[in-house]
Amino acid sequence: MATGADAQRSVSVLVTRPAGAAAEALCEVLHGAGYTAHSLPLLELEPLQELPYPQRRMALELDAYQHVIFVSANAVRFGMECFDDFWPQLPVGPDWYAVGDATAKLLAGYGVDAHTPGSRMSSEGLLDLPPLQAVSGQRVLIVKGEGGRGMLRRELARRGARVDQLACYRRRRPRLAAGELASLLARWEIEVIMVSSGEGLASLRELLSPAETSNFSHLCLIVPSERVAELARNAGFDRIVTAENASDGAMLRALEESNPCHGEQK
Numbered sequence: 001m002a003t004g005a006d007a008q009r010s011v012s013v014l015v016t017r018p019a020g021a022a023a024e025a026l027c028e029v030l031h032g033a034g035y036t037a038h039s040l041p042l043l044e045l046e047p048l049q050e051l052p053y054p055q056r057r058m059a060l061e062l063d064a065y066q067h068v069i070f071v072s073a074n075a076v077r078f079g080m081e082c083f084d085d086f087w088p089q090l091p092v093g094p095d096w097y098a099v100g101d102a103t104a105k106l107l108a109g110y111g112v113d114a115h116t117p118g119s120r121m122s123s124e125g126l127l128d129l130p131p132l133q134a135v136s137g138q139r140v141l142i143v144k145g146e147g148g149r150g151m152l153r154r155e156l157a158r159r160g161a162r163v164d165q166l167a168c169y170r171r172r173r174p175r176l177a178a179g180e181l182a183s184l185l186a187r188w189e190i191e192v193i194m195v196s197s198g199e200g201l202a203s204l205r206e207l208l209s210p211a212e213t214s215n216f217s218h219l220c221l222i223v224p225s226e227r228v229a230e231l232a233r234n235a236g237f238d239r240i241v242t243a244e245n246a247s248d249g250a251m252l253r254a255l256e257e258s259n260p261c262h263g264e265q266k
Contacts, residue, residue: 013192016042029248038188042203043171047078058166063091066138071099076106078169079143121245123152136160146170173203182212192220198228222254
């Protein structure tokens with residue numbers, strides 16, 4: 001079995017993060033480790049141009065919340081644009097939270113020191129943070145995109161919090177012609193697909209016809225959580241590697257430790 005850089009160079013990896021700095025950073029990490037990386041976003045993000053009044057009121061009343069939670073780096077990008085309209089200087093009252101280190105780093109650029117769940121970059125990790133245990137009667141704002149799991153809101157509400165959700169952007173499937181994704185997978189000789197979320201996996205399924213999904217079910221999928229892994233299994237993929245989380249380092253480690261080009265699984 002080939003090892004080291006010689007084995008790595010034979011592996012062609014598809015990065016499916018939305019276009020932008022995060023996708024570019026992961027491609028650079030992969031290139032630096034000797035892999036061939038191609039970027040094809042499976043989700044496109046766009047701001048909500050006109051927030052409805054209840055959403056605008058949440059932004060206006062930002063100082064009334066005890067806890068403000070950002071569930072992704074994109075939530076910071078789009079959410080801070082909403083807050084800028086009402087808050088030239090952010091209020092000092094709330095506790096701030098970020099789902100992971102990349103999200104926290106973006107918040108730090110706005111002068112915000114956020115709580116993070118460390119390597120557990122998920123709603124479950126956020127819910128285990130000590131400040132979010134006893135929240136009965138307190139107001140919580142979750143900054144997010146449209147849709148999503150809703151688990152964080154439900155659990156905080158069960159704990160007695162008054163929870164609002166500020167949806168400030170939407171995700172949509174990229175505009176690819178029928179058969180285009182399958183053609184690119186074949187042309188680039190993709191062996192590994194890095195999927196960042198359940199929504200990204202759903203987009204992958206929608207962009208491949210049932211026959212194409214069967215043709216590519218042998219590909220190795222690297223996913224950021226067991227929840228997404230289960231979705232991938234249900235979609236018919238049988239070579240699935242679950243990374244510790246969705247960070248660049250965790251995705252690379254999952255790739256290196258699994259050796260998917262030789263059929264090994266983690």
